[in-house]
Amino acid sequence: MNRKTQLAEDDLQAYVDGRLDAARRAEVEAWLLQHPSDASRVAAYRQQNDALQALFNPVLNEPLPLQMYPQARHRNFAQPLRYAAMLGGMVLSGLLGWGLHGAEKSRQPPMAAMVRQAALAHVVYTPEMLHPVEVGREQEQHLVKWLSKRLGSDVKPPHLAEAGYELMGGRLLPGSQGPAAQFMYQDARGLRLTLYLSNKPADKGEAAFRYAQEGKVSVFYWIDGDLSYALSGEVEKADLLRVATAVYQELNR
Amino acid sequence: MDAVITEQIPRLRRYARALTGDRSSADDLVQDTLERAWGKLHLWRRGSDMRAWMFSIMHNTFINHIRKKQLDAVSMDDEALEIPTRATQEDALQMRDLSSAIGKLAYEYREVILLIGLEQMSYEEVAQVLGIPLGTVMSRLSRGRERLRNIMAGESAPMLRRVK
Incomplete structure (x- = not known):
């Protein structure tokens, strides 16, 4: 291969990618008129670029999986919790001696994993402008059918208009007890709450309302039937309790 | 600072999807890339090209996945x-x-x-x-x-x- 054809090959590629200045572009075009086999290569390569864009550009608009958000980094998110647990453990063992240490460990709140996942899903998805939900409320029937099928039990979003919140829609999420669901609500001011549902752990029975704080997020959680529920919001405890009560009543109507 | 990384994720996912041809291998690749990037963020020179930095981390991660046979290539x-x-x-x-x-x-x-x-x-x-x-x-x-x-x-x- 002599120097001239080698040059032409790099220029041909750069021509495909639109990276030549006007003068060299004209040279390449003149060459292509004389060399139909190179012209058909150029056409094929351009088609490759176009096809790649057409095939893979939709990935750009897919909602990100939960674990790809920086908030999901274990270290970041769990830190306050872990410190609190450590501090609690230290105070206890200081007062009562090391004898209680093991007992304290096994008495970890049973629903902690579910609560954390719910709060995490809340902080990740509520700020979304474009994709706050996967399926919007205009397709509520479909949403109910889909999520019920994936969770393996009847899942439906409670209507909370009386409490001042409108359903926006919902999404499917990974959870420690298999697939989980999140419904999102918004009030007139644009404040968002999320209701997270997952299958209850096998060893747990029904449970009354409990309250937890995860960072800035307040969570009320309970078990009803086969499902555990967590209502999350960045609101006052009393306000959240009012809505949690409405959720419970609405689901048991 | 995390935002400069997060901004690159959709592009990384698009590239990884095309590179591996498979959604779950692609997201594994992206996830491992992100873990590395988060861990090495202090090494990134402010003002330098974040896209190039992230893609070179993904390249190294990709080669690693191939070596460890996590990916067929x-x-x-x-x-x-x-x-x-x-x-x-x-x-x-x-x-x-x-x-x-x-x-x-x-x-x-x-x-x-x-x-x-x-x-x-x-x-x-x-x-x-x-x-x-x-x-x-x-x-x-x-x-x-x-x-x-x-x-x-x-x-x-x-x-x-x-x-x-």
């Missing part, structure tokens, strides 16, 4: 052993087969073709991201595109060259 060095599969007529016609055609390319070609054709990086950026000379980028681009064309055309006999 043929290298240029293995090509002599490669047994060409004959694509069907339908294959050549349907666009989703572009994805499987890319999968038949040695990964060194795949990376160059995708960074340029999909990610639209300049040739110099690609050289930087992959840590190879510009001339190597150009020769991989030229060979890779021609191979991809042949695969898409259904491996028509006269194009089946094994010479390097």
Whole structure:
């Protein structure tokens, strides 16, 4: 291969990618008129670029999986919790001696994993402008059918208009007890709450309302039937309790 | 600071999807890339090109996944052993087969073709991201595109060259 054809090959590629200045572009075009086999290569390569864009550009608009958000980094998110647990453990063992240490460990709140996942899903998805939900409320029937099928039990979003919140829609999420669901609500001011549902752990029975704080997020959680529920919001405890009560009543109507 | 990384994720996912041809391997690749990037963020020079930095981390992670056999990929060095599969007529016609055609390319070609054709990086950026000379980028681009064309055309006999 002599120097001239080698040059032409790099220029041909750069021509495909639109990276030549006007003068060299004209040279390449003149060459292509004389060399139909190179012209058909150029056409094929351009088609490759176009096809790649057409095939893979939709990935750009897919909602990100939960674990790809920086908030999901274990270290970041769990830190306050872990410190609190450590501090609690230290105070206890200081007062009562090391004898209680093991007992304290096994008495970890049973629903902690579910609560954390719910709060995490809340902080990740509520700020979304474009994709706050996967399926919007205009397709509520479909949403109910889909999520019920994936969770393996009847899942439906409670209507909370009386409490001042409108359903926006919902999404499917990974959870420690298999697939989980999140419904999102918004009030007139644009404040968002999320209701997270997952299958209850096998060893747990029904449970009354409990309250937890995860960072800035307040969570009320309970078990009803086969499902555990967590209502999350960045609101006052009393306000959240009012809505949690409405959720419970609405689901048991 | 995390925002500068998060901003790159959709592009990384697009590239990874094309590179691995499979949603879950792609997201594993992205996830591992992110873990590394988060851990090394203090090494990133403020004001330098975040996209190039992230893509070079992804390149290293990708090579690692291949070495650890988490990903199946043929290298240029293995090509002599490669047994060409004959694509069907339908294959050549349907666009989703572009994805499987890319999968038949040695990964060194795949990376160059995708960074340029999909990610639209300049040739110099690609050289930087992959840590190879510009001339190597150009020769991989030229060979890779021609191979991809042949695969898409259904491996028509006269194009089946094994010479390097």
